[in-house]
Amino acid sequence: MNPLDPGEFRRQGHTVVDFLAKYYENIEKYPVLSQAILDDVHQHIFPGLTHWQSPNFFAYYQTNTSTAAILGEMLCAGFNVAGFNWVSSPAATELESLVMDWLGKMLDLPRPFLPFGNGGGVIEGNTSEAIICTLTAARDRVLRKLGHNSIAKLVVYGSDQTNCSFQKAALVVGIDPRNFRALKTTRSTLFGLSPDSLEKAIRLDINAGLIPLYLCATVGTTSCAAVDPLEPLCKVASKFSMWIHVDAAYAGASCICPEYRKFINGVEFADSFSFNAHKWLLTPLDCCCLWVKDPNALHVIMAWKVVQEHANSLLSIPASEQHSA
Numbered sequence: 001m002n003p004l005d006p007g008e009f010r011r012q013g014h015t016v017v018d019f020l021a022k023y024y025e026n027i028e029k030y031p032v033l034s035q036a037i038l039d040d041v042h043q044h045i046f047p048g049l050t051h052w053q054s055p056n057f058f059a060y061y062q063t064n065t066s067t068a069a070i071l072g073e074m075l076c077a078g079f080n081v082a083g084f085n086w087v088s089s090p091a092a093t094e095l096e097s098l099v100m101d102w103l104g105k106m107l108d109l110p111r112p113f114l115p116f117g118n119g120g121g122v123i124e125g126n127t128s129e130a131i132i133c134t135l136t137a138a139r140d141r142v143l144r145k146l147g148h149n150s151i152a153k154l155v156v157y158g159s160d161q162t163n164c165s166f167q168k169a170a171l172v173v174g175i176d177p178r179n180f181r182a183l184k185t186t187r188s189t190l191f192g193l194s195p196d197s198l199e200k201a202i203r204l205d206i207n208a209g210l211i212p213l214y215l216c217a218t219v220g221t222t223s224c225a226a227v228d229p230l231e232p233l234c235k236v237a238s239k240f241s242m243w244i245h246v247d248a249a250y251a252g253a254s255c256i257c258p259e260y261r262k263f264i265n266g267v268e269f270a271d272s273f274s275f276n277a278h279k280w281l282l283t284p285l286d287c288c289c290l291w292v293k294d295p296n297a298l299h300v301i302m303a304w305k306v307v308q309e310h311a312n313s314l315l316s317i318p319a320s321e322q323h324s325a
C-alpha cells in the first residue's frame with residue numbers, strides 16, 4: 001500500500017472534482033434540509049447534509065464558498081503543512097501574512113493594525129477562537145500587573161445582542177460568570193449598545209471593587225445585524241484602559257465596499273478586530289481573520305509564568321507526592 005501514490009491520487013482527484021462539479025451543477029435540485037429520515041437510498045454522508053450553498057437556503061447566515069476556494073482547500077490538504085511556526089514551513093506563514101495584509105488594506109483598516117504600523121493579522125478557525133485569544137491577551141496584560149489572584153475581579157462587557165461565543169470565551173479564560181455583563185439594548189438605539197449604559201455599568205463595577213477588562217463591540221449582530229457605535233463606545237472603554245475587541249464576524253466582509261466602510265468607523269480606537277471570511281467572502285469554513293494592534297500581547301507570557309510557578313512548586317513537593325499534585 002502506498003498512501004501517497006501519484007497515479008492513484010490523480011485518478012481519485014479527478015473523481016472528487018467531477019463529483020463536486022456535479023454537486024454544484026445540481027445544487028438547487030436538492031431539498032435544502034437533510035433527507036436523512038426519508039431517503040434510505042443514500043445511507044451515508046450525503047443525506048446528512050444540510051445544503052448551505054443551495055440558492056434555496058435562507059437560514060442562519062450566508063456561508064459562501066467558491067470554486068477557487070475549494071481548489072485552495074484541496075492544495076492545503078494535498079500539501080498537508082503543519083505551519084505552527086515560521087520555520088516549520090515558511091511559505092505558510094508568509095502567505096498568511098501577505099493575504100492578511102491585502103485583506104486589511106481592502107478593509108481600509110487603520111495603519112496600527114497592519115505590519116507597517118507595528119500591528120498584524122492572523123487567521124483563526126473561527127470568531128470564538130479570535131475572542132478567546134484576545135481575551136486571554138487582555139487578561140494576562142492586567143494580571144501581569146496585578147497578580148494572578150485578581151482574576152476573580154475581572155469584568156467583561158457586551159450587549160444582550162452579542163454572540164454567545166463571547167460568553168463561552170469568558171468561561172474558557174476563567175472570568176467569573178458573575179462578572180459577565182450583557183447590557184440591555186433597546187429599539188431606540190436599533191439594538192446597538194449604548195455608551196451611556198456601558199459607562200454606568202463600568203462605574204458600578206468599579207465602585208464594587210471590580211476591574212473592567214474587556215469590551216466586545218459588534219458590527220452586525222447575529223440576530224438582527226445591529227451595529228454598536230464603535231467610536232463613542234471606544235471612548236468610554238479607553239477611559240478605563242480596557243481591551244476593546246470589534247467582532248464583525250457576520251457583516252465585516254461587507255465593509256470592504258466603500259459605501260459600507262462607515263460601519264467600522266472608530267475601529268482605530270480598538271485593540272483588535274475580526275471577521276469571518278467564511279460568511280460573505282467566498283471562503284469555506286473555517287476562516288476567521290483577526291488583526292491586533294499589538295501582536296506581542298498575544299504571546300503567552302503569562303501562561304509561561306504560571307507553568308514556571310507550577311514547576312517551582314512541584315520542585316518543593318517530595319517526589320512521592322508529585323503525581324497527585
Ligand code: PLP
Pocket residue numbers: 061125126127128129163165218220221222247248249250276288
Ligand atoms: N459573532 C457574530 C456576530 C456572529 O454572527 C457569529 C456567528 O454567526 C459569531 C460571532 C460566532 O462565530 P464562529 O462560529 O466563527 O465562532
